[in-house]
Amino acid sequence: MIVYGRDYCAPRSVAYPLALMDWFVDRYARGRYKRRNFGPPDAVRPKILFMTSGHLGDALILSYIFPVVRQRYPDAVIDVLSGDWCDPIWQSNPYIRRVLHLNHPNTNRRNWSNLKKWQSFRQTFRSAVAALKTETYDYSVDIRFANSPLHFVLPFIRVRRAIGFGARGWGGLLDDEFFLPNGEFHHFTLLDELWKPLGISASIETIQPYFETPGLTAGQIWQKLGQPQPAGPVVLLCPEAGGTEKMLPTEFWLDVARRVLPDDTATLVLSGQTNFTATIYETLRRNHAVDASRIVSAVGKLTIQEMAVLAGASQYAVTLDSLPVHLCSIFCPTVAFFYNGMGLQFFPISARPTLVLHNHTASRELTIHRPDFQSEYVTTFDATTLDRAFEWIQKLVLKQ
Known part of the structure; x- marks a missing residue:
């Protein structure tokens, strides 16, 4: 004004x-x-x-x-x-x-x-x-x-x-x-x-995102989580955002997990800071008892540096409009659901393949031009949106 x-x-x-x-x-x-x-x-x-x-x-x-x-x-x-x-x-x-x-x-x-x-x-x-x-x-x-x-x-x-x-x-x-x-x-x-x-200029198309994690290894992270380091792929889920208005319901994340767990070589790690993610973890272990050993909680256990190392050891990550999308997309392919977010303003500056699915109307025709970055406007966050996300994962991640 x-x-x-x-x-x-x-x-x-x-x-x-x-x-x-x-x-x-x-x-x-x-x-x-x-x-x-x-x-x-x-x-x-x-x-x-x-x-x-x-x-x-x-x-x-x-x-x-x-x-x-x-x-x-x-x-x-x-x-x-x-x-x-x-x-x-x-x-x-x-x-x-x-x-x-x-x-x-x-x-x-x-x-x-x-x-x-x-x-x-x-x-x-x-x-x-x-x-x-x-x-x-x-x-x-x-x-x-x-x-x-x-x-x-x-x-x-x-x-x-x-x-x-x-x-x-x-x-x-x-x-x-x-x-x-x-x-x-x-x-x-x-x-x-x-x-x-x-006297400095830096464009979003060419800036190189980075985050330092000196001296940390994936083996140390798994030791801290009390788990042996998986031999197969790791999938990282980050279901929390800074505001509850940007978060998606528990059932949505249970559906994400149901699409990951059929790969019996994959380990699913849930990362967050609150009881919301802990509840998803407990529900998954009850609903998928046979796969319980492949479902791991990192809730409240990792520093940001450790989270970055875990992302670097992951096959891909699934996140919301929050810090994890910016961090994960530096280190691994990332799918982000921007529900009720700010759209273009906070699209991640990624270094790895990244897909953002958002419902920000003003950003409907907008994107950022970086290698392997893609954004798409959606009107709902349901099974159809998840179908699109996992189609992208199958095409750009799992087939590599």
């Missing part, structure tokens, strides 16, 4: 308060704030602070640009400011010098009271600013556009050129302020605008 010349990514009830706040922010920015002078950015060894208040998927997609930064600036220093819930993505990344935490209360999904979330915000804000003030950054890049940006920290730290989106406030603090395009877009394509002030 456009208010006083800014196109806010927000409904009227949020856009007008943001515009009022920005009236004051802009006046502060045009005064004392803009008179600060830290000199021009270092063109050889820039220090870059990447910011996000988002979650694991946002962090994973952001990390894809780090190798591109190093290609352009071999001696660049990369620091990250994010919620501490993103640490599983950052902890093994070889491009990052250090990670600082700022737990924004609006994106903190922990089962805490609002008071505790604000206390965490206050504590992490103070410690982050104290650490950041010891540096002068050549660039800051805040990738958050939907809500809760972090560039409100800019008056407290030293940054020569600040880049980000003004669509949810605080845009007056930015040297390069961007807004969302009209129509549908992919998250990474949108972020490409932010790299340009750094």
Whole structure:
């Protein structure tokens, strides 16, 4: 919604308060704030602070640009400011010098009271600013556009050129302020605008997704699961999503399993964090007692790094619109059911053959152009949709 010349990514009830706040922010920015002078950015060894208040998927997609930064600036220093819930993505990344935490209360999904979330915000804000003030950054890049940006920290730290989106406030603090395009877009394509002030360009067609899992082997994962490493193929099922509105019913996943188990050489692994997946696992073992030894629970047992290694040892994965689709599609052929999701915006940037079946009407004729990536619009998620998914699996995976 456009208010006083800014196109806010927000409904009227949020856009007008943001515009009022920005009236004051802009006046502060045009005064004392803009008179600060830290000199021009270092063109050889820039220090870059990447910011996000988002979650694991946002962090994973952001990390894809780090190798591109190093290609352009071999001696660049990369620091990250994010919620501490993103640490599983950052902890093994070889491009990052250090990670600082700022737990924004609006994106903190922990089962805490609002008071505790604000206390965490206050504590992490103070410690982050104290650490950041010891540096002068050549660039800051805040990738958050939907809500809760972090560039409100800019008056407290030293940054020569600040880049980000003004669509949810605080845009007056930015040297390069961007807004969302009209129509549908992919998250990474949108972020490409932010790299340009750094002299960097990366397209969704050619970017190389990656995730580091140093020192981990499939044998270690199976040992942790308390199972011998299977001699036959492994099929990974991830039935959970970040919101229940994106999840499909238990019967749907039981039908998926019924299509896998007739292959008496296959081991079926169910991965998740909640009782929803545990219930599917228990139901499958009751309904398929003769195959119980080939049905394995990884519920609440694996780290993200271990999950990635398991995906790399799998024949294929079946997931929803959540972190597992982005992770699995780096390491193994993946089918993803995007039920009530955001469509094109979060289609996975895959490195292996991937099929996305979605019901996002605005993305009906849209896709991303990557090798072996395919997306299809469906109106229902039923046996017919599963027929299509397993037709793709049979053609592109099992016959290879």
